[in-house]
Amino acid sequence: MAQRIDEEQLEHDLVIEAAKEQFASSAKYVIHTNPGDERNTAVGHQHPDIIVTEKGSTKIRFIIEVETTNSVATEEVNHWRTLSGLGPPLYLVTPHLMLSAAERLCGDAGVKCHYGYYLKDELGRLKVVLMKNPAMPAPGPGTRLR
Numbered sequence: 781m782a783q784r785i786d787e788e789q790l791e792h793d794l795v796i797e798a799a800k801e802q803f804a805s806s807a808k809y810v811i812h813t814n815p816g817d818e819r820n821t822a823v824g825h826q827h828p829d830i831i832v833t834e835k836g837s838t839k840i841r842f843i844i845e846v847e848t849t850n851s852v853a854t855e856e857v858n859h860w861r862t863l864s865g866l867g868p869p870l871y872l873v874t875p876h877l878m879l880s881a882a883e884r885l886c887g888d889a890g891v892k893c894h895y896g897y898y899l900k901d902e903l904g905r906l907k908v909v910l911m912k913n914p915a916m917p918a919p920g921p922g923t924r925l926r
Contacts, residue, residue: 788848789816795846795873795898796829798906803832810835823866831868840868844896844910852878857889864893871896871910 784792793815800811812821812831819827823843830844845863847856852874864870873896874882886893896910 784848784851788850792816792829792846792848792851795906795908798898799830799844799846799873799908802908808835809833809841823868826863826866828863828866828870842869842871842894844871844873846898847872847874847878847882849875849878852882852885854885857885857891860886860891860893861889864891869894873898873908873910875899 796813796815800813803809803811810833812833814820814827814829814831821827821831823831823840828843829846832841832843833839834841843863843866845860860870860872870893872882872886872893876897876899879895879897883895885891894911894913896908898906898908901907
């Protein structure tokens, strides 16, 4: 995996926190995070940045992997492929300006995922936007936390 400089690692972790706060008010989901080098929650033997489960259940609805400008790179493609093969839908979230590069890398490598992006709003707050890929098949039987 690509190594992030300290500034990008901080941005990465702030995006994870912003997504957690943004989706925390959901009546349906619980948000589990693995910022930085933390290994709080796993899916299989992987530790995606964000794991979203149904409230009151260990059923995983989807996972989110956050990338920064320098980590939208060919070195990450095999990691994305592994995450997309875990069962739950994968959302690959990148800076808004890197979205098309991520889509191109995944398309060229045959990585099946949904996409999302982050940006700062007019007040400087990070906002995460998830987009559903209509070409993706419906998720199979629910994967559960281990």
